[in-house]
Amino acid sequence: MMSTARKPHEASSRVEAIDWSAVSADLDLQGWANMPKLLSARECDTVAGRYDIDEDFRSHIIMARHGFGRGEYKYFAYPLPSLVEELRTDLYPHLAPIANRWHETMGRDVRFPDDHAAFIARCHAAGQTRPTPLLLQYGKDDYNALHQDLYGEHVFPLQVAVLLSEPGEDFEGGEFVLTEQRPRMQSRAMVVPLRQGDAVVFAVNSRPVQGTRGSYRVKLRHGVSKLRSGHRHTLGIIFHDAS
Ligand SMILES: O=C(O)CCC(=O)C(=O)O
Ligand SMILES: [Fe+2]
Secondary structure (H helix, E strand, O other), rough: OOOOOOOEEEEEEHHOOOHHHHHHHHHHHOOOEEEOOOOOOOHHHHHHHHOOOHHHHEEEEEEEEHHHHEEEEEOOOOOOHHHHHHHHHHHHHHHHHHHHHHHOOOOOOOOOOOOOOHHHHHHOOOOEEOOEEEEEOOOOOEEEEEEEEOOOOOOOOHHHHHHEOOOOOOOOEEEEEEEEEEEOOOOOOEOOOOOOOEEEEEEEEEEEEEEEEEEEEEEEEEOOOOOOEEEEEEEEEOOOEEE
C-alpha cells in the first residue's frame, strides 16, 4: 500500500546535519549561534510568499501602532504550514538539552521534555494555546525595537529566526541585533551576520555566563536595525505558545 504521509522537507535533514556541539558552544559563549543555509533560496521565497495569504494567519500586527517599531508581522494559525511545523518539531529536541543545562546552571526548577509535542501539551494545559511562529515584513525605514518574545508563564529559553531575504540585494541595513544586559555593568550589543536562508538561534530572556567566581545571569533582547532600502522578510520560530 502506498503511504499517504507527506514527504519530509529537505530542511529536516539539514537540521540533523547541523554541528550541534558547535551551536551549543556558541550559545554558551555569546547567547546566539548561526545555523547557515538552513533553508534554500527557493524555500525562503516560498515561505515569504505566504505573507499575503490571509487564511494562513491568526493575527496581523502593525508594529508602529504598539510602539514595537515600524514594519509588520503575522502570526501563523494552526495547522502551521508543513515546513514551519517540521522546523519547530525537528529543531526542538536538539535545543531542549541546552535549555535544560541552562536552567540547571541558573538554578531554575523547570525542565523541558525531549519532544516538542510534550512541551506544547504543557503550554496548552496552562491556557497557552495560540501558535507563535510568525512572518515579519519590513520596508525602507522599518525596524524592530529591542524586545523579548514572552507570551505567558511557560517559556522555552531559546528561539530561532530565519532570514528569508538576501542582504545587499533585497535590502540594505536591517541587521539582526542582540543586546546583553549584565548585572551592574553597561549593556553590550551584538550584530548577527546573516545571509538569506541562515537561521540564528538565541536566548529569549536570560542565559548563564561563566564568570571567574561561578556563573551569573544576563538578560538578552533582540531587534532589527533600520532598513536603509528594499524589503526584508523573516520567519520567527518560538517554541512556546501564547495565552
Ligand atoms: O526580523 C527579525 O530578524 C527579528 C524577528 C523577531 O523578532 C523574531 O523572530 O522574534
Ligand atoms: Fe522577536
